[in-house]
Amino acid sequence: MKRVLVTGSSGEIGSALVDALLADSAIDYVVGIDLSPSSRASSADRFRFKSADIIDPCPGLLLEHSIDTVIHTAYPVEPAHDPMRSRRTAVTGTRSILQSAQAAGVAAFLHLSSATVYGSHPENPQSLTETAPLRPNRGFHYALDKLAAEKIVVEYRAAQAFSTLLMLRPCFVIGPGTANAFVHHLCRPIVPLPATQSPMQFVHRDDLTRIILGLLRAGAQGTFNVGAPGSLTAQAMVHRLHGRSILVPDGLLTVLNTLAWHSHWRVASAPTPAIDLLRHPWRVDSTAIQQWLPHPYRYTTAEAFQTFADSHLLTHRTSK
Numbered sequence: 001m002k003r004v005l006v007t008g009s010s011g012e013i014g015s016a017l018v019d020a021l022l023a024d025s026a027i028d029y030v031v032g033i034d035l036s037p038s039s040r041a042s043s044a045d046r047f048r049f050k051s052a053d054i055i056d057p058c059p060g061l062l063l064e065h066s067i068d069t070v071i072h073t074a075y076p077v078e079p080a081h082d083p084m085r086s087r088r089t090a091v092t093g094t095r096s097i098l099q100s101a102q103a104a105g106v107a108a109f110l111h112l113s114s115a116t117v118y119g120s121h122p123e124n125p126q127s128l129t130e131t132a133p134l135r136p137n138r139g140f141h142y143a144l145d146k147l148a149a150e151k152i153v154v155e156y157r158a159a160q161a162f163s164t165l166l167m168l169r170p171c172f173v174i175g176p177g178t179a180n181a182f183v184h185h186l187c188r189p190i191v192p193l194p195a196t197q198s199p200m201q202f203v204h205r206d207d208l209t210r211i212i213l214g215l216l217r218a219g220a221q222g223t224f225n226v227g228a229p230g231s232l233t234a235q236a237m238v239h240r241l242h243g244r245s246i247l248v249p250d251g252l253l254t255v256l257n258t259l260a261w262h263s264h265w266r267v268a269s270a271p272t273p274a275i276d277l278l279r280h281p282w283r284v285d286s287t288a289i290q291q292w293l294p295h296p297y298r299y300t301t302a303e304a305f306q307t308f309a310d311s312h313l314l315t316h317r318t319s320k
Contacts, residue, residue, distance in 0.1 A: 008074030062104035175205030199231030
C-alpha cells in the first residue's frame with residue numbers, strides 16, 4: 001500500500017483516513033474523491049482532491065496516479081426522505097468504483113459496510129459473528145443499501161478481481177465532533193426514547209481508521225466485524241450529555257415518529273425503522289479481527305462515546 005484513493009474523502013471517516021495516510025511517511029500519494037469540498041488543500045506533493053460523483057467511472061484517475069489501493073467509504077450518512085439518492089451511491093457507486101479499480105489493475109480494495117446489515121431483532125444473540133444471517137430491518141434504507149452494496153462486493157470477491165478484497169462491518173462510529181442524525185437527536189435538551197432499549201456498541205473513529213489501515217498493511221482477507229468492547233443504552237448516553245430523556249411506549253413512539261418524519265417535521269431525526277436500533281440488540285463480536293490485529297481497540301464503547309460527549313459539552317459551553 002503506497003498510493004491510495006479514498007472515496008467519501010470529505011466525510012467523517014474518509015477525512016480521518018486521509019489525515020492518517022498523509023501522516024504515514026510510507027505512503028507516497030493519496031487521492032480523495034467526494035462531491036463535498038475537502039477541508040484539506042490539494043498538495044502537488046502527496047495529495048489530490050477530486051470533486052466527483054463515484055457513480056462516474058474513474059479508471060483514468062486511478063491509472064494517472066498509479067493507485068494500488070482503494071478504500072471505499074462513500075455513502076450519504078444523513079437519512080434522506082428520498083431513499084433513491086442514497087441507493088444510487090450505495091449500489092451504482094459501489095459497482096462503478098469496483099469496475100474502475102479492476103480496470104486500472106488496483107491490487108487492494110477495502111469496502112466499508114455496516115453492522116446494521118445484521119438487523120436489530122429481539123431474537124438476536126448478545127453478539128453477532130460474521131456468519132450471522134444478514135437481515136436488515138424492513139424499511140431501514142441505510143442497512144438495505146449497505147447489504148445491496150455487499151452483494152456487489154461478493155461478486156468481485158468470487159471473481160478474484162483483486163489480490164486483496166476486504167469488507168468491514170463497523171457498528172456506529174463516533175468521536176469528537178461527530179455529526180449525524182443519531183447524535184443530533186441525543187443532543188436535544190429533552191430526548192424522546194423508546195421504553196424498550198437494548199445497549200448499543202460504538203467504535204471510536206481513530207480506532208476504525210487504525211483498523212482499516214492495519215488490516216491493509218497486514219494483507220488481511222475477508223469480512224470483519226468492528227465494534228469496541230462494552231455497550232451503552234441510549235438513556236445512559238443522554239445522561240452523559242447532560243440531557244433529559246423521556247421514555248415513550250414503543251407503539252406510541254412509532255406512530256408519532258412516522259407522522260413527524262413523513263410530515264418533514266424537524267423533531268424526527270430519522271425514519272421510524274431506525275428506532276429499532278435502540279430497541280433490539282445488534283452488537284457484534286469482533287474477535288476475528290484479532291487474528292490480524294491483536295489489540296485493535298484503544299477505546300471501549302463508553303470511552304469512545306465520552307470523547308464525543310466531552311467535545312459536545314465543551315462546544316456548548318463555549319457558545320453560550
